Structure formats: structure tokens, C-alpha cells
Amino acid sequence: MTGLLLTLPVLIALITAVTLYVVRASLRAIEWLSVTSAVAQLLVCAALVNQVMIDGVQAVAFGGWSGPFGIVFVADYLSVAMVMVTAVIGIVAVVYAMGDLRDKKSYGLYHTYFHILLAGIFGAFLTGDIFNLYVWFEVMLIASFGLMVLDATKTQIEGAVKYVILNLISTLTLLLAIGLMYGATGTLNLADLHGKSAQIAASTQQMIAVLFLFAFAIKAALFPLFAWLPASYHTLPSGVVALFAALLTKVGVYALIRVFTLVFPLTDTTIQPVLIWLAGLTMLTGVLGAASQFDVKKILSFHIISQIGYMIMGLALYTPLALTGAIFYIIHHIIVKANLFLIGGVLEKKYHSSQLRQLGGAYQTMPGLALLFLIPAFSLAGFPPLSGFWGKFLVIKASIEQEYFWLAAVALLVGLLTVFSMSKIWSEAFWKPLDEQAKPPCGLNGQWRYYLPIMTLTSLTIVIGLVAEPFYRFAEVAAVQLFDPKEYLAAVLGGQQ
Incomplete structure (x- = not known):
């Protein structure tokens, strides 16, 4: 079985x-x-x-x-x-x-x-x-x-x-x-x-x-x-990019975690200081790229890079708490990032564009979508008590415990700039009136096919945030198994260890 x-x-x-x-x-x-x-x-x-x-x-x-x-x-x-x-x-x-x-x-x-x-x-x-x-x-x-x-x-x-x-x-x-x-x-x-x-x-x-x-x-x-x-x-297309954004880069992160815990424990190499700097630079360059964009998909694409930095930060610090935070953050980010791209896809479908200057008035025409956007957007930025807060809290706490104060400061700054980027999407796409010269919004056939996935992922974001302890405990056990892989070795090698 x-x-x-x-x-x-x-x-x-x-x-x-x-x-x-x-x-x-x-x-x-x-x-x-x-x-x-x-x-x-x-x-x-x-x-x-x-x-x-x-x-x-x-x-x-x-x-x-x-x-x-x-x-x-x-x-x-x-x-x-x-x-x-x-x-x-x-x-x-x-x-x-x-x-x-x-x-x-x-x-x-x-x-x-x-x-x-x-x-x-x-x-x-x-x-x-x-x-x-x-x-x-x-x-x-x-x-x-x-x-x-x-x-x-x-x-x-x-x-x-x-x-x-x-x-x-x-x-x-x-x-x-x-x-x-x-x-x-x-x-x-x-x-x-x-x-x-x-x-x-x-x-x-x-x-x-x-x-x-x-x-x-x-x-x-x-x-x-x-x-x-x-x-x-x-x-x-949004149906494709949401899948890519959620999963493809996370396989790379997973491979890094697996190799640099099981095969080459990070503290046994000279790579750890390099990885710490890479984590900080990844967070910073990603969020600055997002802040400079005026297209919903481009903003969200750069934010993938930025948020990968938090995950690598957890690995680079290489403590049980940091790795627990990284694993928690990966789960949160997969759900939230897929959801934001799905919401962006609805905007693009309805307004024929993902350019912010061609969007507007979505709060009046789609108030439900506006609420569904705010929850993952706040979670991505790290607002409590949503899922993103707990992941960021854990890795930032771990960085302070390890006395990497500059890395914690970068992580906090990136969180503030993420708020700026999400606010830009909110103000341009949802709050401001639609430009008279822009194409009028069209209807959506089979709206439930768009809204059911978005509502499902939004609900998961809320649940992970409000009932965080079982998810934290699960991530904590995962981190313990990575640091002490004897159970993994026994399952694969048996008595050949």
C-alpha cells in the first residue's frame, strides 16, 4: 500500500x-x-x-x-x-x-x-x-x-x-x-x-x-x-502563469533545501555566507523591480523573485526555527501567489489588459473580487493574522537570534515595499475610475469557474493564518527531519547505513 x-x-x-x-x-x-x-x-x-x-x-x-x-x-x-x-x-x-x-x-x-x-x-x-x-x-x-x-x-x-x-x-x-x-x-x-x-x-x-x-x-x-x-x-495566459508562479520556482527552492541539508549540510561548506547575501539581494531586487512596474502581471512576477528571498533566507540562516519559517513560507506563498495571478487574470479578461493605466473601477463593478484581492495582497505583504505574517515572523525572528540584523531590516523593508506595490494595484485597478478612452469592461462567461478557485485559495490563506499552529507544528517536524535525517536514512537504506 x-x-x-x-x-x-x-x-x-x-x-x-x-x-x-x-x-x-x-x-x-x-x-x-x-x-x-x-x-x-x-x-x-x-x-x-x-x-x-x-x-x-x-x-x-x-x-x-x-x-x-x-x-x-x-x-x-x-x-x-x-x-x-x-x-x-x-x-x-x-x-x-x-x-x-x-x-x-x-x-x-x-x-x-x-x-x-x-x-x-x-x-x-x-x-x-x-x-x-x-x-x-x-x-x-x-x-x-x-x-x-x-x-x-x-x-x-x-x-x-x-x-x-x-x-x-x-x-x-x-x-x-x-x-x-x-x-x-x-x-x-x-x-x-x-x-x-x-x-x-x-x-x-x-x-x-x-x-x-x-x-x-x-x-x-x-x-x-x-x-x-x-x-x-x-x-x-493567466491560467498558465498562475500554475508556473505557484510551483516551478518552488521546485528549485526545494532542491536547494534538500541538497544543502541532506547531501552537503550548509554549515559544512563555505556557501552559507554567500547564500545569506543572495537571500537579501533577491528580496531587495525583486521588490524594487515590482515597485517600478505598471502592469499587474509584471508586478506579480517580480514579487515571485522577492518572496523567494524569504525562503532562501530561512535556509541560509540554517537553524531549526529559520528552516521551519522557510517551509511555512513556501506553503503560504504557493497559495497566495497562485491566487493573485488568478485575480489578475479576471481583471485582464474583463478589461482586455493587465496594464494599470487601462484598468479602473473594478471596486464598483466587482466588489467581491476587490475583497478577494485584498486578503492575499495583505498576506503577501505580511499583515497579521494572515498566513504571510507567520512565515515572515519566523524567518525574521531567526535572523535576529543569529544577529543578522541587517538581513532582518532588509526583510522588513521588503515587506513595506510589497505594501506599496499591492497598494498600487488596488488604487489603479480597483479604486480609480476607468479612463473614458479605455475599453469598457466585458462580461465573464461561467463566472463560477473563475471565482471558485479564487475563493478556495483565499479561504486557505485565512485558515492558515487564523489556525496557524498545526501548520507551524507540521513545518517544525519537517525542519527537524531535515536537520536529523536518521528516519529518512532508515526508510531508504534500512540496515545499510
């Missing part, structure tokens, strides 16, 4: 993708199958979370080859948290796409690529092998590029090319690091590498760690390697 639960998220997504391609000409069949599959993935992931909470870390080896020799999937608290929130985003994205993308001629292919992308994300979070992490990254890259160029305009293709080029550089660097790692240790199993990486010569260890940092920094959009994100995300 354990092995089935571990593999089902990936299997369901891949089987669904193949079936959707076969029935791509039938809109009704596509939507029924895609939604049913997303619900099934959510239920399976919930069952996996429950099993890990009851029985501890779970692992399954494929083909009868137990670790460290075979391919393994492993589920600890961090993994199941990530697959669970991925499943939540998956189901809301599918429903939203039924309104936002249904008139696209390649609508059937969207659902096919969507489930391939989900399979890649699930695989990346569950794999216990560094080479297979690379494989799942490639699955994600192919699927995400396919989504980018469906019915693409010239601007979208230009953005997609920039996205692919930088991610290919990341891929090649990651492959080089993996090759060097295998040459130095003779293994690629993450649990096995926990012990064997310490036996690598110091200079070689340092070089491999830097290569991993560079490769995953591109995936996570860290300073100064984030140019691909604002160059591509704002060009995409």
Missing part, C-alpha cells in the same frame, strides 16, 4: 496526460477527465500525508532494487507538504482553465501538458535520487515550454526562448555536478550521499556544491539569475 501511494500521484498524472491526448477533440471528455484526475491526485496526496504523519518517513524501491542501488521514491514531512499543496494548486488551476482557456484552439493540449507538468513536479518532490531529480526537472521543462508556446504570440515565444535557454544552462550545470558527484562517491542516492559526500576531498566537495547552487539558483530565480522569470511570465 505504501509503494502504491508513493507512486500514484505521478502515475495518475501520466496516465491522464496520455488519455487526454487521445480524447483531445472532445471538450466535455477533456474537462471531465482532467478534473476527475485532479481530484484523485488530491485524495491520494491527502492519504499520503496521513500515512507519513502516522507511520513516519515512507520509501519505495522500484524493480526490487533497494537503495542505494535502485530508483526510490521517499516521502518525509517536507515531501508530502509539497505534493499536497501541488495537488491543491492542480485542481484549482484545472477549474480556472475551464473558463480562462476554453476558447483556445489548443485547449485539449493544454490539459495534456498540464498533467505532464504535474507528474514532473510530483516526481521531483518524491524522488530519492539526484539523477532522477534531473530527469523530473527535464519533464517539467518540456511540459512548461509546451504550455508556453501553445497558441503563442511573438512576444510569448520570445519569452519562452529566454526561459528555455537559461533553464538549459541550469540543466547542463546540474548534469555536470551529478557526474562529478557520481565520480567522487559512486552513488547518486540522496540518502547514501549523506554519508559518502563527507568523504570527498574538500576542494572537490566545494566545487560540486557551487555547481549545485548555481544550477538550482537558476531554477529558483535567485539573484542575479532571475532574468528569465520576468521576461517570460507576464506574457502567458
Whole structure:
């Protein structure tokens, strides 16, 4: 049963993708199958979370080859948290796409690529092998590029090319690091590498760690390697970019956390001071980029970069409290960022543009959407008692305890500038009257397809904020498992530790 639960998220997504391609000409069949599959993935992931909470870390080896020799999937608290929130985003994205993308001629292919992308994300979070992490990254890259160029305009293709080029550089660097790692240790199993990486010569260890940092920094959009994100995300349909914004960079963050706790504990390398500076610069450059923009999607795209800085700040400080805050913040940010892009998509659909100067009057025409915007916007800025406050509070508290006062000051400043950016969207899109020369707003067909996902994510933001303790406790256990991976090692290696 354990092995089935571990593999089902990936299997369901891949089987669904193949079936959707076969029935791509039938809109009704596509939507029924895609939604049913997303619900099934959510239920399976919930069952996996429950099993890990009851029985501890779970692992399954494929083909009868137990670790460290075979391919393994492993589920600890961090993994199941990530697959669970991925499943939540998956189901809301599918429903939203039924309104936002249904008139696209390649609508059937969207659902096919969507489930391939989900399979890649699930695989990346569950794999216990560094080479297979690379494989799942490639699955994600192919699927995400396919989504980018469906019915693409010239601007979208230009953005997609920039996205692919930088991610290919990341891929090649990651492959080089993996090759060097295998040459130095003779293994690629993450649990096995926990012990064997310490036996690598110091200079070689340092070089491999830097290569991993560079490769995953591109995936996570860290300073100064984030140019691909604002160059591509704002060009995409809202049903696509919400999914990308929620999940793609978080896989890079997850990989950084996994590698620099399990394989190369951060305090055993010389990378920690570099990562602390990268976290601060990522927060600052991202929010300054957002403050300078006058397009809803561009503002939100730069804020992805800014908020990634908080997550990396938690890893870089490398204390149980800081890592707990980072994990809590990742969960919060996935939900809030997807929601803000979905809300931006409704504005764009209704007003034919995401440019702030062409928006206005949304508070009068859509008061419900105005309220639904304020909640995730305040959460992103860190207003109590919403989910974003607790994540920021934890990492800032950890930075003060470690006497990185300048980093705490940067984090607080970034929070204030985030308020400025969100206020700009509110004042321009919702509060000011619509310019008489702008196109009048149009109606939305099937409004429930837009509003149900937004209301679901808004409700989760409120729940995580008001009932924060169980989520904090879960993140705390996840952090403890990262610092003391004996349960992870036992699940994968058994008596071979």
C-alpha cells in the first residue's frame, strides 16, 4: 500500500496526460477527465500525508532494487507538504482553465501538458535520487515550454526562448555536478550521499556544491539569475502563469533545501555566507523591480523573485526555527501567489489588459473580487493574522537570534515595499475610475469557474493564518527531519547505513 501511494500521484498524472491526448477533440471528455484526475491526485496526496504523519518517513524501491542501488521514491514531512499543496494548486488551476482557456484552439493540449507538468513536479518532490531529480526537472521543462508556446504570440515565444535557454544552462550545470558527484562517491542516492559526500576531498566537495547552487539558483530565480522569470511570465495566459508562479520556482527552492541539508549540510561548506547575501539581494531586487512596474502581471512576477528571498533566507540562516519559517513560507506563498495571478487574470479578461493605466473601477463593478484581492495582497505583504505574517515572523525572528540584523531590516523593508506595490494595484485597478478612452469592461462567461478557485485559495490563506499552529507544528517536524535525517536514512537504506 505504501509503494502504491508513493507512486500514484505521478502515475495518475501520466496516465491522464496520455488519455487526454487521445480524447483531445472532445471538450466535455477533456474537462471531465482532467478534473476527475485532479481530484484523485488530491485524495491520494491527502492519504499520503496521513500515512507519513502516522507511520513516519515512507520509501519505495522500484524493480526490487533497494537503495542505494535502485530508483526510490521517499516521502518525509517536507515531501508530502509539497505534493499536497501541488495537488491543491492542480485542481484549482484545472477549474480556472475551464473558463480562462476554453476558447483556445489548443485547449485539449493544454490539459495534456498540464498533467505532464504535474507528474514532473510530483516526481521531483518524491524522488530519492539526484539523477532522477534531473530527469523530473527535464519533464517539467518540456511540459512548461509546451504550455508556453501553445497558441503563442511573438512576444510569448520570445519569452519562452529566454526561459528555455537559461533553464538549459541550469540543466547542463546540474548534469555536470551529478557526474562529478557520481565520480567522487559512486552513488547518486540522496540518502547514501549523506554519508559518502563527507568523504570527498574538500576542494572537490566545494566545487560540486557551487555547481549545485548555481544550477538550482537558476531554477529558483535567485539573484542575479532571475532574468528569465520576468521576461517570460507576464506574457502567458493567466491560467498558465498562475500554475508556473505557484510551483516551478518552488521546485528549485526545494532542491536547494534538500541538497544543502541532506547531501552537503550548509554549515559544512563555505556557501552559507554567500547564500545569506543572495537571500537579501533577491528580496531587495525583486521588490524594487515590482515597485517600478505598471502592469499587474509584471508586478506579480517580480514579487515571485522577492518572496523567494524569504525562503532562501530561512535556509541560509540554517537553524531549526529559520528552516521551519522557510517551509511555512513556501506553503503560504504557493497559495497566495497562485491566487493573485488568478485575480489578475479576471481583471485582464474583463478589461482586455493587465496594464494599470487601462484598468479602473473594478471596486464598483466587482466588489467581491476587490475583497478577494485584498486578503492575499495583505498576506503577501505580511499583515497579521494572515498566513504571510507567520512565515515572515519566523524567518525574521531567526535572523535576529543569529544577529543578522541587517538581513532582518532588509526583510522588513521588503515587506513595506510589497505594501506599496499591492497598494498600487488596488488604487489603479480597483479604486480609480476607468479612463473614458479605455475599453469598457466585458462580461465573464461561467463566472463560477473563475471565482471558485479564487475563493478556495483565499479561504486557505485565512485558515492558515487564523489556525496557524498545526501548520507551524507540521513545518517544525519537517525542519527537524531535515536537520536529523536518521528516519529518512532508515526508510531508504534500512540496515545499510
